[in-house]
Amino acid sequence: MSDLFDAKIALFHKHAKDKEEALGILADEFMKSGVAKDTFLDGIITREKTFATGLSLNNMCVAIPHTDPEHVNRTQIGFMSLEEPVEFIEMGTEDKQIPVTMMFMLALKEAHQQLDMLMKLMDVFQNDELMEKFKAVDNFEDYYKLIEEAGLNLEG
């Protein structure tokens, strides 16, 4: 398995009342598994407040929460789908709220790394069929098959 996913951080069809709770649930998995430091959640929340990471795609909205490398032990990508959407601010705007149903949380250990993965991830976001599959998936095995189908299973 690609070392970008080997901590197996993927949660499916979760419930959260708002983005803070959703970010907390997912960031907690990063901190528990040791891929991120215990300051990771604070870093994620601060970044989201100052510079939002919501992205409005063709048929749905996603978020790519991430923060400074100082909060990260090793590079990893985590995923969480939400049963009901939570409001995020759209990246590039000051205050435009968008209903996010999936988060791809990025723990990046160094700047300018992972370019190929990030470019691929942005391509995946523009692939409506694949995004519907990510929305529907409900177990890690099938999730990782999608990662492979998307070509995201690169080495870190």
Next chain:
Amino acid sequence: MAVKKILLCCGTGVATSTVANRKLCEELDRRGFKGQYTVSQCKAVEVPSKSPNFDICVSTIANSYKCECPMVIATGLILNRGTQEIFDKICEILEFK
């Protein structure tokens, strides 16, 4: 002609500006401006101190920091939306014709 200096910024300087950097360089090179520009990536908080030394700041986020050079918001580069308009605007500011 002097080499133009592009400052590329995002919130943390690690993710979206990296993607935008690749796409911007590919397009500028495709338009025949290879070697006529350099790109530096930074965090948004560094824009006030760094921007006086640059010809343009390209930002993937809404950036409310004080910027001492012309700024283009280029979130569209990430998801390939309105990219030609963004590139046209950048070329106009850099006087790349």
